[in-house]
Amino acid sequence: MKIKAIMVFFFSTTTPFRIALGIGLSNVYKGNSLTTLVVVGLLNACSAGLLNYMALVDLLAADFMGPKLQGDIRIQIWAYLPVLLGAGGVSLMAMWA
Incomplete structure (x- = not known):
């Protein structure tokens, strides 16, 4: 409970400070x-x-270190394929971001 109270205190005090800092720096900001x-x-x-x-x-x-996935190479291939396709798709979309 003590750790949670400390985290709440720091979050509630640093967030307004950072907002004020951002507002102050926006006046001297050169884009x-x-x-x-x-x-x-x-x-x-x-x-x-x-x-x-x-x-x-x-x-x-x-997910990937579980016993079901570690025991079968075919499941590993079918699991890694969507991850690689997703990473490639995000990289491709980054060209237009």
Whole structure:
């Protein structure tokens, strides 16, 4: 219970601070400067990396490491194929994002 209270406290105090910081920085924000583009690119890359990690390690690992999937190579192939097709489809859509 103590950990939850600490997490609620930090979430409730840091979120308004970050919103105020964003509002304050929007006055000096230059959308086409090199520094802005590099920072936005790095933050987007970090977000995408975290999303990939969560999807592949936390969500799919439990399914793919189960005894049913580990025991049959045909099921493994049919399980990996949609994952690879989905990753390829998202990569293809990224060309237009």
